[in-house]
Amino acid sequence: MTLDRKFLLCGLAYAIAGMGLGIYMAASHDHTLFVAHAHILLVGFVVSFVYALIHKLWLVGAGGRVAGFQFYLHQLAALAMVVGLVLLYGGTVPEVTLEPLLGLASVSVLVAVLLMAWMVLRSRG
Template sequence: MDRKLVMTGLGYGILGLILGIHMAATHNHGQLVTHAHIMLIGLVVSFIYGACYKLWLLQPKPMLAKLQFYSHQVGTLVVVICLYLMYGGYVSGETLEPFLATSSILVLLSMILVKVMFIQSKKQSL
């Protein structure tokens, strides 16, 4: 799971850098919020999760680990797409709000699941 998270995180990092370079080249920083979310929840948080799995979550419950991984990836992907559409002026914020809310909750659920796995791993090591 650690490798999957780092690989997806690096993929988001590449996407975020491409968007950042595009904004700089066009002098249009309208997608700044999208860029920040790609870099933070896409790259940084995925990378942190990958480090957590590698260093501490060595034998997580497989179903819990999969749920955590996919909730983070789906949530992040939907957040990024919605922000791109909203800040690009393609779709109204009102239309995207339910999708943004749901996907943000998925990202939160993912972090809660990592916390739960940390708590469980501490109990196992005692």
């Protein structure tokens, strides 16, 4: 499976999860997870979708080690961030316990963006 398709499918999975959480919050009138909801949709769906477009339009056939590493780094970091935020804003785990996970996830998302920028700069497209 190509990386553009992998990013697209992961992005759509995040869109489903984010919209599901949004519907739950609206139905329950409990919006305590709105920060997690926003991150699911932005970091999970939107960024993954943008990466899918970049791969489809500018990085056609670029499936090397850096591209594969960048894919898994972003997906693992986004998932860790989303789970951490759900646990934090859901009141399940204290902030002091989650700070290292959320910090590492945030920096990892940034590194994934930097890797994408580097791949685009190096591309011939």
